[in-house]
Amino acid sequence: MIKINHLYAKALTAVRNISRSLEALKPELNKISDQKQKAEIEIYLDNLCKNFEVTTEIFRTEGTLMGLSIPYKTFLRGPINIRLIALQQSVSSFPGEPTTSELSQANEISEVVLKSIDKLNNFIQKDLDEFNKLLENNGISKIQKPALVTLENR
Amino acid sequence: MRFSPESINKVDFIHFISGNFYFCHRLILLIILIISLLSISYPQFPEKPQDLLDKFITWRNIGPAVMGGRTVDIDVVERQPWIIYAAVGPSGVWKSENNGISWYPVFFKETTVSVGDVTVAQSSPNIVWVGTGEATARNSVTVGDGVYKSTDGGKTWTNMGLKETRHISRIVISRGDPNVVYVAAMGHLWGPNSERGVYKTIDGGKTWTKILYINENTGICDLVMDPSDSQILYAAAYEHRRRPYKMVSGGPGSGIYKTTDGGLTWKKLTKGLPEGVMGRIGLAASRSKPGVVYALIEHQNPGIWRSEDFGETWKRTCDSKTYKNVNNRPFYYSQIYVDPNDDKTIYVLSTGLYVSNDMGQKFRGLGGGIHPDHHALWIDPTNPLHLIDGNDGGIDISYDGGKTWLPVTNIDAAEVYQLGYDFSVPYRVYCGLQDNGCWGGPSNSLDSRGILNEHWEFISGGDGFFVRPDPKNSFIVYCNSQNNGLTRKDLRHGQAKSIRPEAPLSEPPYRFNWNAPIMISPHDNQTIYCAGNFLFQSKDGGYSWEKISPDLTTNDKTKQVDGVGPITVENSGAEVHCTITAISESPVKPGILWCGTDDGNLQVSQDGGKTWVNVVKNIPGLPKESWCSRIEASHFEAGTAYVAFDNHRNDDYAPYIYKTSDFGKTWKSIRANLPSFGWIHVIREHPVNKNLLFVGTEFGIYASLDCGLSWINLKGINLPTVAVHDIAIHPRDNDLIIGTHGRGIWILDDIGFLTELGPDTLDSDFYLFKIRNAQSFQVASRGETFGSFGFSGKNPINGAGITYFLKKDLSGDIRIKILDQAGETIVELPLDKKAGLHRTYWNLQFVPKASDGKKYLVIPTMTAMCNVIPGDYLVSIKIGDKEYQSNLRVLPDPRFELLPEAQKKTASAGRRFDQNQPSLR
The missing domain is CATH 2.130.10.10 (YVTN repeat-like/Quinoprotein amine dehydrogenase)
Structure with missing residues (x-):
């Protein structure tokens, strides 16, 4: 669980950094003089952002005070980050064997997190690279690529 | 001269009396006063059971007040x-x-x-x-x-x-x-x-x-x-x-x-x-x-x-x-x-x-x-x-x-949602409170200062709801917060384990009500139930769960929406709907399970959850979509159950309460004379007397002595107006415990009189009720006393409660005699001679006699009188030529490890003071 938590935290940081970079890029696009080219990049960026949002959905569900602002369906199951923390706390803080429910939840959540991290790494490696090339060709500074989310590169 | 009864032992005290003759005269008056106080009685002749109980029933409030x-x-x-x-x-x-x-x-x-x-x-x-x-x-x-x-x-x-x-x-x-x-x-x-x-x-x-x-x-x-x-x-x-x-x-x-x-x-x-x-x-x-x-x-x-x-x-x-x-x-x-x-x-x-x-x-x-x-x-x-x-x-x-x-921690205004109790001696009471978590405290602190805030133990946080101690291991407590934040807590070290069932990610999430029910099977303390939109069963104390029902609700998607809107969207969980709100398993036959929902379903399974039948359509006069507030499977017949519905969320404040004797095929309303203004939160059947029912409504508590044909208000002398959200009858001690949403927990000690009260009882000139076993508790002050800032809940009166009914006023010198196994009268207590229901307490002590057969003159307090040894005694009351008798068993204080032989020596020493102190005769 601790590994999954660690990976989740790294992924969360990476997602926040990418989101900020993508957001900061929008005014930069005004530097492109060719309006046609600018429009194409804007469309590309728009699609990239949508893809990014879908790919990294589980890293965007943040618990707020009492979960009040969480949509109904998310509330019912609990945001994944809260579940992850609660699960680790529940397992590690009680000096007894984990419950069947905890074990199956741990497996399920791990699987979901790892799959999403694969998608995120794929986005960083492939989609961001391609986008950076496009930016470079148009004289716009590349966005900073975060390190891949793995256990090794601490 | 300053006298502190706690500061001297019995022998010293008798010396003290013998040396202070004039002081003893003044003591006589005090003795009379204290003896009269030993008799806690409620006068007046009743025309109806309602009048009778109005003047007799006295509740005691035990808090908690920590949280106001x-x-x-x-x-x-x-x-x-x-x-x-x-x-x-x-x-x-x-x-x-x-x-x-x-x-x-x-x-x-x-x-x-x-x-x-x-x-x-x-x-x-x-x-x-x-x-x-x-x-x-x-x-x-x-x-x-x-x-x-x-x-x-x-x-x-x-x-x-x-x-x-x-x-x-x-x-x-x-x-x-x-x-x-x-x-x-x-x-x-x-x-x-x-x-x-x-x-x-x-x-x-x-x-x-x-x-x-x-x-x-x-x-x-x-x-x-x-x-x-x-x-x-x-x-x-x-x-x-x-x-x-x-x-x-x-x-x-x-x-x-x-x-x-x-x-x-x-x-x-x-x-x-x-x-x-x-x-x-x-x-x-x-x-x-x-x-x-x-x-x-x-x-x-x-x-x-x-x-x-x-x-x-x-x-x-x-x-x-x-x-x-x-x-x-x-x-x-x-x-x-x-x-x-x-x-x-x-x-x-x-x-x-x-x-x-x-x-x-x-x-x-x-x-x-x-x-x-x-x-x-x-x-x-x-x-x-x-x-x-x-x-x-x-x-x-x-x-x-x-x-x-x-x-401010001295306002007893706790808002109880649910109650629990264990089988400690004395038993402990548990409650879940609005926004104040779950708590446990003593029904009797054995502390002369009363039941204080410090006697209450915090169990878990959030809004507290169900708390169920394991009946065989009181230190294990199952409790939940809103939407079934279910934990299993070990009170020995205070660590809790989350045991809430979770839906696999491949399935839609479970829906648990704000006030989601949990239950320990009456047949097996390791079998636990909890309910969301499904009923879950665990056979290992919550470590693993099996879903033993389909979705028992209407599963109406139009009612599964954001809880608050349209401006500020909010989901605190208070509005999660299409959920199970009441569960019950027959104490008579394992596997007969009942589930009621917040959206108007009532389901029964006779095979441990394999098949279910929705029987709500068989209930006459029940408005559609009524919220099921409680189900009570009968302790006596497998097919009998009681069910209460609360329709106030549809702006209908009436009580809805029914009984079935055929697994829900047919129902009859047992609303009878319950007030039309006041929805029902809970119904309970007495575990020994099947005609004795209790309901908690939004404005109080009622009892039926005739299985729902009529209802009596149990407000008695001192219960305030308050919603009674939960009721428990302690099966060992026969106390009636109520959880109120606003005034904490109240106990009506020893309701044996209610189990026996009936037309025959009231037709008798005199009726002596069966006497509950009396625990010989030793009470001490266990801390510093506080001023008025602290809250102090009431402990039960120590001793044996002797309850009797008089149809008419009596006259003459009538005494309650307590006899030991040798047939010797060891204590005489005054009988209240006014018509009505009365309870006189014997403090399980006696005044020793001198060898000439006369009693010593002593203050009847614990320090002066002698404790009787645990065992069997007889209570006898002679009225005219009729003698009324009832057995009374005195149980030892379980905290003392005195062997029976040592107890006998202690009692014997108490009786033999005169042999060692001849001047006291």
Whole structure:
């Protein structure tokens, strides 16, 4: 669980950094003089952002005070980050064997997190690279690529 | 000479008596007094069981008071600021006359006691008004029946009408004339009605005029009078409606209105205010700068607005982000106050307590360390550092502007949702409380100081609901918070394990009710049930779960939506719907399972959950979609069950209660003479007498001696008006325990008389009830005694309770004799000779006799009398030529490891004082 938590935290940081970079890029696009080219990049960026949002959905569900602002369906199951923390706390803080429910939840959540991290790494490696090339060709500074989310590169 | 009975042993004491002859004479009078006190009796001859019980039943309150209760309004006599009134939501009004050191209830016996507002007429401070029906609009608020007035500082109250308003948010009294009063009425929370708006009386409440009315869905959630001109008032209209699955907060009806002629005419204020739909609005008018008014407005772009021209124009002073931080749940809070001496300092109350010194641009938190969820604030106009705050955890007082707080912990106003008990000796009681978690405490602290706050143990947090100790291992407790935050806690070390069943990610998430049921099987302490939209069973104490039912609800998707809207979308879990709300397993036959839902289903399985039948359609007269509040499977017949429904969330306050004897194929209503105003939370069947039933309603507790053919109010001598949310009958001790939503836990000790009470009993000239086994507890003071600031719940009277019924008054010297196994009378107690039900307590002690057969003259206290040894005794009462007898077993105090032989020696030594001390004869 601790590994999954660690990976989740790294992924969360990476997602926040990418989101900020993508957001900061929008005014930069005004530097492109060719309006046609600018429009194409804007469309590309728009699609990239949508893809990014879908790919990294589980890293965007943040618990707020009492979960009040969480949509109904998310509330019912609990945001994944809260579940992850609660699960680790529940397992590690009680000096007894984990419950069947905890074990199956741990497996399920791990699987979901790892799959999403694969998608995120794929986005960083492939989609961001391609986008950076496009930016470079148009004289716009590349966005900073975060390190891949793995256990090794601490 | 100073005498302290605790400080000397028995022999010393007898020496003391022998050497103080004149003192002994005075003692005789004292003895007579104390003996009379030993007999706790309730006089009067009964015409009916109701009259009989009204004069006999005496409940004892055991707390807990650590957390107080949800306090929604505070008012103070400004010229005597040590006199404080607090509206403690579901429990009524409490008064302090010493700056909050001690409190006593002043509004607690009326037809309804839920309070939205309490207001003192500052020009004539003995006049106090109470608006009933809390206005916080939360899912658990109860209804009121109008406004009450006291003209003697809260000693007596008169209902002054407006009964159908049901929830009152504010009462404003004209400064110059206490007969001129304005009432802001929210109206029905759960349905439309026309008795809402602003009402005015000019004759002290004799007559009322509705002076502002918007529509049948819009009430008034705030009302303030301009401090410089009592003809100017501002009213906040609030369109709102609760449904079982959703809270609508806001609509076209919401807005701010102003009158400048005492309510004859009103105009809607708009200039500078946000356009579009508004929600709940809080208002405050400055005392120090006339014309300054603040409005805290729920809106898509919410904020705080300030007017400096009596509301004619407004300017935003607080942005949307700041608003959301300081008023995060507008329907529940939306309370704004302005410092009486500084028009730029404002307070906003919500989950936190916040103050701004710049009209709302920036806020800082004030309530560090005190309970969150704030609803009321009083700011001393002569000393703004003196604050009194009302929140979900009671009342806190500050004298340094909120830097530090003194919590009031002696108001017994806990809001119990569910009860539990264990089998310790004495047994412990558990409860889940509104916003105050789950707690456990003793039914008898064995501490002469009573049951104190320090005797209560915190079990778990959140809103607390079900608490079920393992019947075989009292240190294991299953408890849940809202939406089945289920844990298994080991009280030996306090560590808890989360054991909530979770849906696999491949399936939709489970839906658990706010107040989700859990149950330990009556057949196996390792088999646990809990319920969401499915019923779950664990056979290993919650470590693994099996889903043993399909979705037992209607699974209506239109009722599975965001809990609050349309402006502020919120999901606290309070509105999660299409869930199971009641479960029961037959104590007679394992595997007969019942489930009731919040959306109107009642399901039964006779094969451990393999197959289910929805039997709700067989219930005559039950409105559709009624919320099942409780199911009680009978202790006597497998096919018999009792079920209660609570339809108040559809604006229907009637009780619905039924019995089946054929697994739900047919039902009959057992509502009988239950009051039509008061929905039912719980029904219980006595585990020994199948004709004895109990129900807890929104306004009290009732018993039936004839299996639901008729009902008797069990309020007795001292139970306040309060919602009874849960009832338990301790199967070993036969105590009746009730969990009230507003006044904590109360116990009616030893209800054996109820199990035997019937026409035959009442036809007898004299009836001696079976006597419960008596535990020979040794009580000690286990700590420092406190002054009036501490709460002290009542312990049971120590000893054996001898309960009897007299049809008519008796005369003559009639005594209750206690005989030992040798047939020797060891104690004689006075019999109450007035007609009625009585209970006389024997303290399990006796006065030893000298060898000449005469008793010593001693003070009948524990230090002077001798304890009897555990064993069997006989109680005998001779009336005329008839002798009535009953066995009595005295059980040892389990904390002492005295062998029977040692006990005999102790008792024998007590009887032989004279042999060693011949001078005492």
